[in-house]
Amino acid sequence: MTAATRAEICAVALAEAFRGDGERLASPIGVLPSIAARLARATFEPELLLTDGVASLIAGTPPVGVPAAEAPPPVVEGWLPYRAIFDLVWSGRRHVIMGASQIDRYGNQNIALIGDPKKPKAALLGMRGAPGNTINHTTSYWVPAHSRRVFVPKVDVVTGVGYDRARALGPRASRFHEIRCVVTNLAVLDFATPSNAMRLVSVHPGVKVADVVEATGFPLFFEEPVPETRAPTAEELRLLREIIDPRGLGAKEVAP
Amino acid sequence: MRDKRVSHDDAVAGLRDGMTIGIGGWGSRRKPMSLIRAILRSPVKDLTVVTYGGPDVGLLCAAGKLRRLITGFVSLDSIPLEPHYRAARERGAIEVTEYDEGMLQWGLYAAALRLPFLPTRAGLGSDVMTLNPELRTVRSPYDDGEELVAVPALALDVAIVHVHRCDASGNAQLLGPDPFFDDLFLGAAQRRVVSTERVVATEALAAGGPLSSLKIHRGMVDAVVEAPRGAHFTDCTPDYGRDEALQQRYARAAADPAAWNAFYEAYLAGTLEPA
Known part of the structure; x- marks a missing residue:
């Protein structure tokens, strides 16, 4: 089997985000997070709940991005309309991987807009579920193009709540807040520092620590030597290539 | 039982400038598009709209009908950003109150429960x-x-939602995968308008799906509008899916005023249906 691509490294790093979650709803936003959630369930996290992206909980390991007409219909485990998803969000039994147009040192995320909220330079997705997600259950982020445009000193609008904001709410209001990790095309990061400032956990094979520092618009905590993100196992590569992502859609989300 | 059937134009005739309207559906799914067209044809303006926004919001923005929007997002689903809404937002032409998606549900529910x-x-x-x-x-x-x-509480003057089946007195049936928050929009509103793919006999409702598909009953509905393909070009599964080709034309036309005018006139005239 050929060596793992950058997209496959990212898929495994994103799958690792779900490790230990058990019987929780995994809500991946984006192609590689969707691939990753299926990979996690097919390997080390078999009890994860997954949806079809509409309103059904589905069993098995269906491929991503294959039109319904061309794939066998997935086995339905249950019904999960939006109202039930909100209930799940507020119950805490969920782990979402969201994107971020901007993210700061403490994990405050912005997907709403760029510029002045009254007259934005760019109106983006809006608040969506980010405020409720981040204050109620585990959140991780996926950034396919790690750059200073995304990793900024200060986000224009806080949609997803970061650690400094959560702390300011006090221990009771912030007790369900957890940003587990940030996975990018270059590295894996988390907030396991005394001040919950962002920390470089590992760099993907072929990436230098200096590349990550250069692409980040705020000081990054790390301790040398920074380890390499783990490579996929042979079984993980087989699952990715043959079962989960036979059309190679993951590779379209990150540069090789 | 009272026959509540009215025409599209009569259904929106009670709208006044400055009213607050709730619109059912979610993104580009099961939006009451034929009722939106009726609003676009009417002289009403300065509306406040409460909704999980899709092309309904985009059309009202493009037509200058919207003064204020209360929402969690505006999206076309398969096209993540709604171009007509974006343009209005970036011009500063509308006031936008952005809530978390779950907060919007809670505000509607509070209004429905008179809290x-x-x-x-x-x-x-x-x-x-x-x-x-x-x-x-x-x-x-x-x-x-x-x-x-x-x-x-997000109290509404009027709510408009689109359903799959409905009898003449307003007993409605949702046959798709997600009822969204349509019952809450109706519950939060003074005047409640339902458009439906097909008006059926009351006897046909329970025969047409499980009891749980009859979430909206006549006590929640003031007016019924028969509107085959009334949600088109948005998704109305299982009756029809989203018309992606037409949605793309709708979105692309945002870039060019002449293209938009041509699209808008044809869309209002209904000559774009079916694509």
Whole structure:
């Protein structure tokens, strides 16, 4: 089997985000997070709940991005309309991987807009579920193009709540807040520092620590030597290539 | 039982400038598009709209009908950003109150239950609170003393939703995968308008699907509008899916005023259906 691509490294790093979650709803936003959630369930996290992206909980390991007409219909485990998803969000039994147009040192995320909220330079997705997600259950982020445009000193609008904001709410209001990790095309990061400032956990094979520092618009905590993100196992590569992502859609989300 | 059937134009004739309208559906799914067209044809303006936004919001923006929007997002689903809404937002042409998606549900539910607010954790710590300084928090009166967001009731003057089947008196049936929050929009509104793919005999309702598909009954509905393909070009599964080709034309036309005028006139005239 050929060596793992950058997209496959990212898929495994994103799958690792779900490790230990058990019987929780995994809500991946984006192609590689969707691939990753299926990979996690097919390997080390078999009890994860997954949806079809509409309103059904589905069993098995269906491929991503294959039109319904061309794939066998997935086995339905249950019904999960939006109202039930909100209930799940507020119950805490969920782990979402969201994107971020901007993210700061403490994990405050912005997907709403760029510029002045009254007259934005760019109106983006809006608040969506980010405020409720981040204050109620585990959140991780996926950034396919790690750059200073995304990793900024200060986000224009806080949609997803970061650690400094959560702390300011006090221990009771912030007790369900957890940003587990940030996975990018270059590295894996988390907030396991005394001040919950962002920390470089590992760099993907072929990436230098200096590349990550250069692409980040705020000081990054790390301790040398920074380890390499783990490579996929042979079984993980087989699952990715043959079962989960036979059309190679993951590779379209990150540069090789 | 009372026959509540009316024409599209009669259904929206009661709308007045400045009213607050709730629109059912979600993104580009099961939107009451034929009723939106009736609003676009009417002289009403300065509307406040409460919705999980899709092309309904985009069309109202493009037509200059919207003064204020209360929402969690505006999206075309397969096209993540709604171009007509974006343009209005970036011009500063509309006032936008952005809530967390769950907060919007809570505000509608509070209005439907005649409560002044409902508490939630969603919104705490985010800029939902700073960008909407009218929002208040409330402290639990119990020993925990927890401080929570008090989402104010979102009372609506009018709600419009699109359903799959309905009888003449307003007993409605939703046959798709997700009822969204349509029952809450109806519950929060003074005047409640339902458009339907097909008006059927009452006897056909229970035969047409499980009892749980009959979430909206006639006590929740004031007017029924028969509107085959009334949600087109948005998704109305299982009757029809989203017309992606037409949605793309709709979105692309945002870039060019001449293209938009041509699209808009044809769309209002209904000559674009079916694509």
